[in-house]
Amino acid sequence: MAIxxxxxxxxxxxxxxxxxxxxxxxxxxxxxxxxxVPLLIIGVNSFAQRGPDNAIIYNFSLNNYLRLLGIxxxxxxxxxxxxxxxxSLWLAFQSTVLVILVxxxxxxxxxxxxxxxxxxxxxLVLVPxxxxxxxxxxxxxxxxxxxxxxxxxxxxxxxLFGLPFTPLDLYPSDLAVLICMVYEFLPFMILPMFTSLExxxxxxxxxxxxxxxxxxxxxxxxxxxxxxxGIVAGTILVFIPVMGTFIVSDILGGRQVILVGNLIQRxxxxxxxxxxxSAATIVLMVLTLAVTLxxxxxxxxxxxxxxx
Amino acid sequence: MTRRRSPWLLIVTALVYxxxxxxxxxxxxxxxxxxxxxxxxxxxxxxxxxxxxYWFCQLGRNRELVAAARNTFSVAAxxxxxxxxxxxxxxxxxxxxxFPGKAYSEVSLYIPIVIPxxxxxxxxxxLYSALFGFINNTFGLTGxxxxxxxxxxxxxxxxxxxxxxxxxxxxxxxxxxxxAVEEAAMDLxxxxxxxxxxxxxxxxxxxxxxxxxxxxxxxxxxxxxxxxxxxxxGTTLPIYVYGLLRRVTTPELNALATVWIVIVFVVLMxxxxxxxxxxxx
Numbered sequence: 001m002a003i004x005x006x007x008x009x010x011x012x013x014x015x016x017x018x019x020x021x022x023x024x025x026x027x028x029x030x031x032x033x034x035x036x037v038p039l040l041i042i043g044v045n046s047f048a049q050r051g052p053d054n055a056i057i058y059n060f061s062l063n064n065y066l067r068l069l070g071i072x073x074x075x076x077x078x079x080x081x082x083x084x085x086x087x088s089l090w091l092a093f094q095s096t097v098l099v100i101l102v103x104x105x106x107x108x109x110x111x112x113x114x115x116x117x118x119x120x121x122x123x124l125v126l127v128p129x130x131x132x133x134x135x136x137x138x139x140x141x142x143x144x145x146x147x148x149x150x151x152x153x154x155x156x157x158x159x160l161f162g163l164p165f166t167p168l169d170l171y172p173s174d175l176a177v178l179i180c181m182v183y184e185f186l187p188f189m190i191l192p193m194f195t196s197l198e199x200x201x202x203x204x205x206x207x208x209x210x211x212x213x214x215x216x217x218x219x220x221x222x223x224x225x226x227x228x229x230g231i232v233a234g235t236i237l238v239f240i241p242v243m244g245t246f247i248v249s250d251i252l253g254g255r256q257v258i259l260v261g262n263l264i265q266r267x268x269x270x271x272x273x274x275x276x277x278s279a280a281t282i283v284l285m286v287l288t289l290a291v292t293l294x295x296x297x298x299x300x301x302x303x304x305x306x307x308x
Numbered sequence: 309m310t311r312r313r314s315p316w317l318l319i320v321t322a323l324v325y326x327x328x329x330x331x332x333x334x335x336x337x338x339x340x341x342x343x344x345x346x347x348x349x350x351x352x353x354x355x356x357x358x359x360x361x362y363w364f365c366q367l368g369r370n371r372e373l374v375a376a377a378r379n380t381f382s383v384a385a386x387x388x389x390x391x392x393x394x395x396x397x398x399x400x401x402x403x404x405x406x407f408p409g410k411a412y413s414e415v416s417l418y419i420p421i422v423i424p425x426x427x428x429x430x431x432x433x434x435l436y437s438a439l440f441g442f443i444n445n446t447f448g449l450t451g452x453x454x455x456x457x458x459x460x461x462x463x464x465x466x467x468x469x470x471x472x473x474x475x476x477x478x479x480x481x482x483x484x485x486x487x488a489v490e491e492a493a494m495d496l497x498x499x500x501x502x503x504x505x506x507x508x509x510x511x512x513x514x515x516x517x518x519x520x521x522x523x524x525x526x527x528x529x530x531x532x533x534x535x536x537x538x539x540x541x542g543t544t545l546p547i548y549v550y551g552l553l554r555r556v557t558t559p560e561l562n563a564l565a566t567v568w569i570v571i572v573f574v575v576l577m578x579x580x581x582x583x584x585x586x587x588x589x
Contacts, residue, residue, distance in 0.1 A: 024397070026394045030471060041431070105324065142334050147347050149330075251550075278430075
């Protein structure tokens, strides 16, 4: 990314090193103290042991990780925590796929709208994003709960046609968590997808039409491949936060939906088992990094994610 | 340009916009609800001096909430100022200079973007607890003198997570920078300092501003990192709302949402208009 341009002119001002060092000093200090050191502490703690009265005993072992895998006790396999990890991955996968499916038509519509209108349509995508994350979770409670907006509307429709209606039991549920996740992160997918789609030259569509491609072929042979960088970028922007968000499942999932985020939060704040929480945190971090890395290796790194 | 668009595309697009706006509309409508339990809309409230705006007036009388709002804006303002300065410096350093430890700075700046927020939140919680425990013990601090989580730790944490985003945005702007302009300034005997203030900064200023706007938004919206690093006196609006969601909610919360949405809408409109103006120049 940072390719140094060779100085074209001999008398160009020399970039002295100390200026670079001074400029980078605050950020390096900040990130070291508030990011690198904490991650190292978490890493070390994840191998430690929980002592009486919440003390941490630095007696290193793999116990916390074995407990996560459910093989701490020889001869038995406890799938509780493995289940939580798999469920989190599965939810993140479902959310990402749904966000792509829901967001794509909208991104395509905006990218193909007349140039002067595009900003307006994009602006409309951004407004909901700016209302607070937690408040949006609350909105979904209002919509999905038993006597909520959705059930009232459905009941009214059913009444209109004289159909019997039993309210849908949506809150709390896994489905409510999924719907809210899709809602929360949809704009993060639409923006990079739009950036990719907007770059596609009109002449490409015309060329495809001239060569006799129908709409279906044009989409799969031209539009989709060219929008892939945006999808990759959006996937990263959606997948990572969904993996770590605990408030949506906490509020909309009742007590049933426990994700790895909830597990970590409870270990640190309610259960007071920070060493086990540390191991879960490290696993979450490694898991997201591995998935992201694999994904970007496969589809190429998406500069789009951060370019705009 | 006249292009025929498939009706299906229009229908799906309309549905997605409905999906995006239905929750917003519900939030706004229910802030005028006469029902305190707020499950079913039972007509427009008409109570007290404020009439239909009863819940909005209640909002202003709620001390806890007003304090949380004040905290939210202090945190956002303070962390935006600091992170914009630090992030811009970082962008300049990384984009234009070679120095020892550059790779380390670069990687440490990317980490917060590619790990879930909860990882950083938990890390900060552990760091602050360890540090404060150590300091309190060493200096024998007791009672009110003890260091504890609060507004200070929240601000510091917000700076840490928004700096990478500011740096990223400013770097993107620096990448399209024509160095010849700076060289011209130097040829005209401006020193490096003058060149920076009179030439470089004005050119990258839009990037710095969008970085600042991003930092401000991230800070206003943040729940996870604040959740782990807050303490007495450091409650922000998202934390306050989360507390309500676990207990009991009235249309007051909707009134808060409505006020929030209106403010955001106005600010976004103004920044769009400002952006259009600066483009016109």
